[in-house]
Amino acid sequence: MTAGGNRAWFDRARQVIPGGVDSPVRSFAAVGGTPYTVVRGEGPYVWDADGRRYVDLVQSYGAVLLGHAHGAVTAALAEAAAAGTTFGAPTPGEVLLAELVTGAVEGCEQVRFVSSGTEAAMSALRLARGCTGRDRVVKFDGCYHGHADALLAGAGSGAATLGLPGSAGVPAGAVADTLVVPYNVVPELDERVACVVVEPVAANMGLVAPAPGFLEGLRRACDEVGALLVFDEVITGFRLGPGGAAARYGVRPDLWCFGKVIGGGLPVGAFGGRREVMAVLAPDGPVYQAGTLSGNPLATAAGRAVLSSVGPADYEALAGRARRFGDGLAGAVGAAGLAVQVPVVGPLVGIFFAEAEVGDYAAARASASSGRYAAFFTAMLERGVALAPGPYEVLFPGMAHDEAVLDEVVALSAEAAAAVAGG
Numbered sequence: 001m002t003a004g005g006n007r008a009w010f011d012r013a014r015q016v017i018p019g020g021v022d023s024p025v026r027s028f029a030a031v032g033g034t035p036y037t038v039v040r041g042e043g044p045y046v047w048d049a050d051g052r053r054y055v056d057l058v059q060s061y062g063a064v065l066l067g068h069a070h071g072a073v074t075a076a077l078a079e080a081a082a083a084g085t086t087f088g089a090p091t092p093g094e095v096l097l098a099e100l101v102t103g104a105v106e107g108c109e110q111v112r113f114v115s116s117g118t119e120a121a122m123s124a125l126r127l128a129r130g131c132t133g134r135d136r137v138v139k140f141d142g143c144y145h146g147h148a149d150a151l152l153a154g155a156g157s158g159a160a161t162l163g164l165p166g167s168a169g170v171p172a173g174a175v176a177d178t179l180v181v182p183y184n185v186v187p188e189l190d191e192r193v194a195c196v197v198v199e200p201v202a203a204n205m206g207l208v209a210p211a212p213g214f215l216e217g218l219r220r221a222c223d224e225v226g227a228l229l230v231f232d233e234v235i236t237g238f239r240l241g242p243g244g245a246a247a248r249y250g251v252r253p254d255l256w257c258f259g260k261v262i263g264g265g266l267p268v269g270a271f272g273g274r275r276e277v278m279a280v281l282a283p284d285g286p287v288y289q290a291g292t293l294s295g296n297p298l299a300t301a302a303g304r305a306v307l308s309s310v311g312p313a314d315y316e317a318l319a320g321r322a323r324r325f326g327d328g329l330a331g332a333v334g335a336a337g338l339a340v341q342v343p344v345v346g347p348l349v350g351i352f353f354a355e356a357e358v359g360d361y362a363a364a365r366a367s368a369s370s371g372r373y374a375a376f377f378t379a380m381l382e383r384g385v386a387l388a389p390g391p392y393e394v395l396f397p398g399m400a401h402d403e404a405v406l407d408e409v410v411a412l413s414a415e416a417a418a419a420v421a422g423g
């Protein structure tokens with residue numbers, strides 16, 4: 001399987017897969033060069049088809065929390081696979097994972113599993129509309145909720161306008177009820193709004209923390225008009241801690257979206273909320289939602305292995321390492337003479353090449369337009385560190401990244417930044 005290097009694999013991929021990738025950011029279009037083809041991962045590392053090892057800070061965009069090929073996950077998968085991979089019938093595994101999720105997230109009394117974060121957000125939106133009998137959805141510029149038509153607005157469009165399609169192929173009608181507003185500003189709502197959907201910590205425009213009072217303000221604004229508040233915790237869920245962003249900021253939404261960590265690296269998503277809201281879903285209620293592979297035994301086994309392997313102390317220790325890493329990165333890159341901002345929220349680390357703190361998508365875009373990220377990305381990759389190949393992503397140090405590994409990344413970032421600054 002590993003015959004051929006990165007170039008050969010990518011050339012082959014481009015013959016049979018559009019752009020050579022199954023998700024566009026992987027193509028390196030934003031940073032230039034040939035994508036590395038991963039043949040293996042272990043802990044904080046991945047190896048490519050050229051035989052090179054990288055410290056991996058992508059970690060499947062946050063789907064991997066324990067590190068690659070963690071023994072708890074691979075053992076759980078082997079056991080689950082031996083018992084059959086999918087049945088189209090209820091299984092104990094989905095019940096056990098739902099108990100873990102609802103037990104950890106206060107106020108989230110029921111969850112339904114799906115197969116991706118996109119499906120989770122799409123289904124939560126339909127449920128919110130079904131619950132309220134309203135059509136309008138408010139989302140924030142620069143927040144990503146997967147690629148369902150209605151939520152694909154605002155990936156670069158102006159703020160506070162009724163959404164324009166963010167992709168060819170999205171009919172204007174699909175986003176006609178999507179209102180895109182700036183992040184970190186509490187919008188004016190009215191009684192046409194079914195829900196406000198938000199990344200409680202924005203992690204798809206680089207990393208942007210919620211401004212003090214923002215999430216509380218959204219809760220209040222929703223309550224005033226009878227709209228539902230939806231926290232998209234596909235990234236933050238079980239990564240900031242067992243209670244996610246809702247627990248961290250003490251704001252309880254009506255609906256949650258989950259994905260990534262809760263599937264232990266397998267395709268998964270989930271949406272959940274209060275019992276009476278979830279009761280509006282079929283078969284008990286009129287909102288239809290379904291999936292052949294939903295609650296898949298392999299995905300739920302991997303998810304359970306991850307959630308039951310970590311506790312609050314592990315999250316706290318990881319956040320400590322991330323803070324130290326962020327400080328180190330900011331110091332190393334700044335010392336090379338590059339203006340840099342390194343926001344850190346729990347274990348999430350962002351990097352903006354900017355003079356001032358970044359608080360919304362407009363500032364994130366301005367930072368990305370300098371092209372510095374691409375140069376830094378390439379310089380890091382050459383030195384054996386894999387960052388995400390795009391300026392709007394974040395770094396995902398996880399449970400497998402110990403201080404020694406992160407210190408090594410900081411040291412390499414000093415070299416990479418010097419190379420970038422030297423032109």
Ligand SMILES: Cc1ncc(COP(=O)(O)O)c(C=O)c1O
Nearest residue numbers: 116117118144145146232234235
């Ligand atoms: C906050 C958020 N919501 C939804 C999604 C979509 O998830 P998926 O890629 O599993 O469809 C993502 C993916 O990165 C995400 O970051």
